[in-house]
Amino acid sequence: MNDTARLMNDLDVVVSTLSPEIDINKLVVRLEEVLSNYEIHRKSQKDIENDIQEKIDIFLSARKVEGLSNLTLDGYKLELGLFAKYMNKAVVQITTSDIRKFLAHNENWMISTVDRKLSVLKSFFAWLVREEMLLRDPTAKIKAPKKPKRLPKGLSVEELEIVRESCENLRERALMEVMYSTGCRLSEIQNLKTSDINIQEMNARVIGKGDKERVVYLSFKALHHLRSYLKSRDDECEFLFVTERRPIRKMSDRNIERIVDQIEARANISKKLSPHTFRHTFATLAMENGADLADVQQLLGHEDPATTLIYSHVSEERKKQAHKKYHVQ
Known part of the structure; x- marks a missing residue:
């Protein structure tokens, strides 16, 4: 033929x-x-086999034009690269079974890892169908894995004080207080500039997920330690939290995580400390103190109210534990 x-x-x-x-x-x-x-x-079989990487490159270029952050694009590139290496066949030849085998082939992957990989693949194949490069989406029938419901572990008031006392310099204390006071994500803290801070209004403007801007607030304590830190600096860098070594520049996410790890080692508390722990603590304590769910949703920058709802579960759990502890039988 x-x-x-x-x-x-x-x-x-x-x-x-x-x-x-x-x-x-x-x-x-x-x-x-x-x-x-x-x-x-x-096309030769070799040309067909190589088309998956070509499609990935086009997809990443298109999503970049759509305004996706470099962090998200890097994540897509990594996950799709691993998928292409495993699959090694034409996109049009990839079946639902192929994708299920890929997601199940590594027994060491946690459910959250499988969920992340599936999410990236769904985004990729749905885009190919929308762009009419593919007739059908092989991921359409694959449901996201059921994730165990783990309540976020924020710090108690007592643990928060221990963490405060474990900070050894002005930068550590200012960083810790701003993370807790604002409930910001790591990327939001990292990209904060001094010009984003409004001292009179005690707030800051941050750019969150989806390039959306929102206002977050600084407590008196956070503002006090932040001002002390800024006065101690002798540089012209525009970013709020900067490196100590010259050339002075914006701290990387790993720099910030390393500082939090050092504070955790000194605090010696039972809970794992991370930048996200302060975000959980902010939300949990706010709900404990009667904050409205919609207000916490806006402060955290959650698009879906269901994401914020988990913190109300934390509050109910604590009430349940308190009842068990203090109720006279």
């Missing part, structure tokens, strides 16, 4: 699948008329 005949046969199968009532004989005649004007060469 020559390449033209192969193409006609493939088109015949596709069209008859999409439109079962079509007149096949008329279709064949029309296809012959159209294809006679073209010189057709079928």
Whole structure:
């Protein structure tokens, strides 16, 4: 069978699948008329196998133009690169079973890891279908794995004080207080500039997920320690938290995580300390003190109220524990 005949046969199968009532004989005649004007060469198996990386590159370029952050794009690039290496076949040949096998092939992957990989693959294949590079989405029938409901572990008031006392310099204390007071994500803290701070209003403007801006607030304590830290600096860097070594520049996310790790080692508390722990603590204590769910949602920058709702569960759990502890039988 020559390449033209192969193409006609493939088109015949596709069209008859999409439109079962079509007149096949008329279709064949029309296809012959159209294809006679073209010189057709079928791709080699090697060319077909290499197309997955080509599609990934186009996808990443398109999402970059759409405004996705470099952090998100790097995550997509890493996950899709691993998938391409495992799959090593044409995108059009990838089936739902192939994807399920990929997600199940590593027994050491946690449910959260599988969920993240599936989320990236769903985004990729859905985009290919929207762009009409693919007729069907092989991930459409795959459901996200059920994740165990783990309550976020914020610090108690007592633990928070221990952490405060474990800070050894002005930068550590200012960083810790701003993370707790604002409930910001790590990337939001990292990208804060001194010009984003409004001392009179005791607030700051941050750019969150989806490039959305919101206002967060600084407590008197956070503002006091932040001002002390800023006065101690002798540089012209525009960012709020900067490196101590020259050239002075914005702290990386790993720099911030390392500082939090050092504070955790000194505090010696039972809970794991991370930048996100302060965000959990802010939300948990706010709900404990009667904050409205909608207000906490806005302060945290959650798009979906259901994401914030987990903190109300924390509050109920603590009430339950308190009842068990103090209720007279």
